[in-house]
Amino acid sequence: MDAQEVTAGESGDWSGARVCVAGLGVSGRAAARVLAERGAHVTIVDARDDEARRADAAGLAAHGVAVRLGDGDTLPDGTGLVVTSPGWRPDAPLFAAARAAGVPVYGEVELAWRLRGPDAAPWLALTGTNGKTTAVRMLAAILTAAGHDAVAVGNVGTPIVEAVLEKHDVLAVELSSYQLHWSSTVAPLAAAVLNVAPDHLDWHGSLAEYAAAKAKIFAPGTVAVVNADDPGSAALGGPDARAFTLGVPAPGQLGVVEDLLVDRAFVADPVAAAEELAELGDVRPFAPHNIANALAAAALARAFGVPADAVRHGLRAFVPDPHRIAHVATLDGVVYVDDSKATNPHAAASSLAACDSAVWIAGGLLKGADVDELVAAAAGRLRAAVLLGAERDRIAAALARHAPDVPVVEVPDTDTGAMDRVVIAAAELARPGDTVLLAPAGASFDMFPNYGARGDAFAAAVRRLAGSR
Template sequence: MTTDRPLAWLRIADRYSPWREAAVVVAGLGTSGFAAADALLELGARVIVLDDLDSDENREKATLLEHLDATVRLGPGSSATLPDDIDLVITSPGWRPDYPLLAAAAAAGVPIWGDVELAWRLMHPDRIVPWLGVTGTNGKTTTVQMLDSMLRAAGLKSAAVGNIGRPIIEAINDEIPYDVFAVELSSFELHWTHSLELHSAAVLNLHADHLEWYGPWLGDPDAAMDGYRADKARIYHNVRHSCVYNVAEPVTEKMVADAEVIEGARAIGFTLGIPSISMLGIVDDLLVDRAFVAQRHDSALPLANVADVHPNAPHNIENALAAATLARSFGVPGPAVAAGLRNLKLGGHRIATVATIDGVTWVDDSKATNPHAANSSMRAFDSIVWIAGGQTKGTSFDDLVTAHASKLRAAIVLGVDRQVVADALARHAPGVPVVVIDRHDAKGAMTEAVQAAAAFAERGDTVLLAPGGASKDMWPGYAARGDDFAAAVRGLPGGGVRQ
């Protein structure tokens, strides 16, 4: 099943390595898998792409890759077995280590990389671009967007890449001579990295998520959080300049303390309070820098107004501070931090006000796909009719409900794990009315949820879609869920006009 000719050069492989000698399996034909296969084919590797999904989109990608001499196998069972004489496996980030193909590769001593590791290797030695990396349970995409906007405002050629949607390998192969990459990295992506040396890196926060990924392959549900934490911490390994942590979450500072970094790298905190030395924080409604200034012992440099951050919720100000810290670590001047925040137009479904009807504000935060993200939303409002549910991914809602029970006018729960949320409400907020939506058609379920919320909401309330769960039980993604919420709100009496 495995190769009898291990390629020693793979341990230090880069773009100039003899890739024509290598037989590589690309596991998964998603966006990152296609980009990885394309890059390897360009270098002359023998590439076999495996994916169990035989969809129109995958067949179209397969046709393109086959024209470049790849072998592509689609359909159920295609990825169950490791082909013979394989030197390297490039895995889709979502595939667990206990997936049969990956388990077989590991048992046979075949190296397994993710597309991020491949991108890092292929960037060397002639296309090197510094990486500013962001991970965490929540806020990654927003923070990377803020960071990219700040870098651009400073006149730098920047690209937002990675888990944000664009494979890093694509950007490396662009003809644009980039100055820097703003890189979003998920725990899945970090799990399959081995040799990254980022310029600077940030862990925004750490809370239970994706435990259904870690628990099974670790063989112990209690070990799932440890595995998740360990993968997030990998972002700090071999950082060269700044390890950025969240002062409010000591676990992130401990990750920095435990990390093996390049000598001279600094630990830099961000806080919603007044910053100490080597931190960024808030003073008199200003984002200020007390880390990257010569006079940090007795002064701080104003960077931007809190009012420059949109939306102006506490967790989003934290995102802005994290982005500013990474930008400042790369030499971005203060005015560019402010300009970057003002210039930024975030994607939808992040605490977006859909309408105000008869004094009730309807807010779409469908992007809140775990309890910690929902907590960030709920902190921003005083009286809430909460629409929640979806795929809870093995997480608990007990702490979330306990923290916000006093704010809840009512709760509407829907989705495959609706009972998980309902049970937490029954345990910790027994006086809060709960409506359980049992229907499984997405639009109909959301319409019913919105109508139920409207029946409870009073003037001054916020009806908040902050599900705390993923969306793919009923929708293609969180954006579709948010769109259905907005459409249902617009269908209410008075919903056609935002007041």
């Protein structure tokens, strides 16, 4: 199979195709196994070389996959296709070599789309700066409540190249901007953009490029769903787009009427009729941005033909993932909340908007994003701020500009006890009725392996504080 044939995409026989997979992560390993099972000669390249990766390489050898560690820049001889994992930057030398050689580059999502069989399950896809995982899991719960064999896949954890080869009625697909950047023919049945705010600008280069990647989820023929309350999302929808809003819905929208989630988009007569989907109390955890997530999930499910009562039952059955506005403890009238998943300013703003008075714990890697708008909007809700991490100085400077009367404590430490000092400082600043909110507005990798580890450290520090009283 030459490069042109590979570009066309074959769901069955890949015999003879020489494929280079960029990255030995979960999606890279899954893509390599699937392609090798179909007869491709697969080489994985990864710049890192450590004990864990050598163990992964040994496991893949049983599938006939070659792994080249310590060199992620050189294109293997004879390569007809490169399949990249989501995190690899577009300007990586490997891709420059592929372009120079006329070799196409697929993302693992694009590969999965092309691997689908003739009776493949339709995709209901969503993207956005924040809320993707919550919304896609809500969607899967709603589809399951309607009696469908549905699974949440994509950026949510299950490798999509494996899921498309299984028998399912429908796939709930979470897509990141990285994955969409490398996609060209993916065409979901219906798709939603939750929101668009500055994030990953160090990867995409600009907000315009980031938004353009998000917009690729709306393929020709896809039922488009946008967030009417979010200018970035709304701008990506065409004249036929459906929408969701936290306000009273107009025809063609889903929204909120008093304490009800209501559909005026996927009903027989959107002008004269509406259908009740659920109550606000059915959405957990309760916060304005999570109501928006539920409405987006409901819109995609309704586009697939799910009845209204399944939306209610699915939302009630949904179990939130950890580190998303999760209550940790209430101590001396102060509520401690872990929203470590708020890894960008837009997510942190949503968390802060749900608090009347917060001691804000923030900091980390801002990924090129600006925090001035976040701080200016949240200033009136801030009792105090406790800052940690590599770019805490940028948040401190924004607080000095936009909230000069808010007390700020910086914790420069990066050792294992740093979070204890952060929590103790926050507790000393808090008053009964306040929320001590971990909503960092930045990534965790400067101090922690991931946002989950950061949230776990916060929760453990709160428990130690409780035990000391």
